[in-house]
Amino acid sequence: MQPLADKIRPTSLDDVFGQEHILGKGKILNKIINSGFIPNMIFYGPPGVGKTTVANIAAKKSNKKFYKLNATNASVKDIKDIVDDIGTLLTHNGVLLYLDEIQNFNKKQQQSLLEFIENGQITLIASTTENPYHYIYKAILSRASVFEFKPLNENEIKRAVLRAIEILNNEEDNKTFFNDEAVSYISRICGGDVRRALNVVELCAGSVESDEVGNKYVDLDRVMECSQIKILNYDKDGDSHYDILSAFQKSIRGSDVDASLHYLARLIKAGDLISICRRLLVIASEDIGLAYPNAIVITKSCVDSAMQLGFPEARIPLAQAVITLATSPKSNSAICAIDKALMDLEEKNIGDIPVYLKDSHYSGAEKLGRGIEYKYPHDYPNNYVKQQYLPDNIKDALYYFPGKNKMEEKIQLYMRGIKNEIK
Known part of the structure; x- marks a missing residue:
């Protein structure tokens, strides 16, 4: 028995609901389909938003021989069978191939289409639920227009x-x-x-x-x-996974506690405990950092509790961590500092470590000059003495810039104090 969704599938753009940004009157995809001149296209978006329906309508408008394959069970042989029809009476107007779930084709399978796309013998409309820029062969991407289909309201x-x-x-x-x-x-x-x-x-x-x-x-x-239970669009290996995690972190970074809890709820609903815990630990240092150094301690305790408890109880310490992080003062000085230091390793000739900082705990080290001029900070007032620690080539490099928050202002004040910069 034919499913209702297929039985009533729209046959004209007027009956397609949603996608006004590309299918509305005067919009680009609407114009393309109604012109009948169909180029190579990739339809990208979640399931059930009209990708197959619009591809069928485009195929009818093109007046070309229409073939449909699903990449989950199709093979190179299926493509060769279509190629064999090219040039026959059946395909005198050309071939339009609709390839559903193209992300399931490997590189070799996608390459088998390339020659026929390039010479125009096959017009390709491919659909995918995954980000095409991650999953589709670049040579095909460069020959196709990408249209994003969005969930309907x-x-x-x-x-x-x-x-x-x-x-x-x-x-x-x-x-x-x-x-x-x-x-x-x-x-x-x-x-x-x-x-x-x-x-x-x-x-x-x-x-x-x-x-x-x-x-x-x-x-x-x-x-x-x-x-029964409402099903959310969530794929632990796909775009929705990273989109939700991204929104989760950005909401915490933006100090929106309610949005943070909303995205936590989505992740909990998907049962994705590992991703939640990893992201919370990252956020504690990346976005809160030195503005509230104890945030990482609290987060680690909550994460450990959640891992030990498992769902459903894990939701409670996870919520505690999220509320703590979302309502904490924010600083990204730690990630900025280490990334700046790493960039110097990539872009500069950093030179050698000062000889007096090198290991001197072995016989013969003194003959090599190791440790001879090293000044031991604990022998000086405030446990501090000025000496060069960076290599000569980058001796003036600055990486850490304190954030504008109470904790880092105290850090800055302390550092100036031990250096006798405060009169």
Whole structure:
């Protein structure tokens, strides 16, 4: 039996909901498809947002022989079979190949397409849920236009759901009625994925009993029963993983405690304990750092507790760490300092370590001049004596610049004090 999502798939751009930024009136992809002159294109975005639908519409407009492959189960032989049709009566207008999930093709498989894309014998529309700049062979990328498809908002999903219900009822003598609460809930919990929403509609319609005249009525309780747990777009090896982690860190860095907890909740929902713990430890030093040095101690304790407890209890120390970090003063002086020092290693001839700093704890070291002129700081007032520690070539290099916060102002004051710079 054909799934509802495929049965009611739009055949014109007017029936496609969402993607107004590329498919709206006067927008670039709308113009391209309606012109009938279809170039090589890559559609990038999460599942269920219209990539396949738009590719099918583009194929019909192109008037070319349409082939469709899914890279999860296709092979080079499948591509060769399509190539063998080139030049026949079937393909006198050319070939348009829709390759779904192209990220599952390895480099060799993607290269097998290149010759035919270059000479124009095959027009390629590829779709991917992963960032094409990470997963697609650069030679193909350079010959294709990339269009990003975005998750649909709640209103766009709702329009698609109502259209599906209307089509469903037009095809059957008996009607299935969804109340407003049911439709709104479906639109809200599907995560911007039309296909997921339509699958819930289909499941609800198929599982509810008919009344005495044959009609069906779907309420909120039935939708909640059929949809079970809301599924979030999250792939531990894909873009959504890094996007959520990025938003998580940037929210903590921006001292937005509520947003930080929201993205923590997403990561908890995905069960991704390791990534949460690693990122929190990084944030404690990268974004809070010397403004609140104890942040790393607290975070480490919370992370250790979370790892020992596991979910669901781990959510509690994780939330404690997130709230602590988000509400702490911020400083990036530590990461800036070490990155500046590392850059000098890459870009400069740093020279040799001063001879008096070299190891002198062995027989014969003195004959080599090791340690002879070294001044032992503890023999001097304030446990400090001025001497050169950096190599001659970079003796004036400065890496650490204190941040503007109470803790680092105290550090700066202390350093000036031991150097007798404060009168």
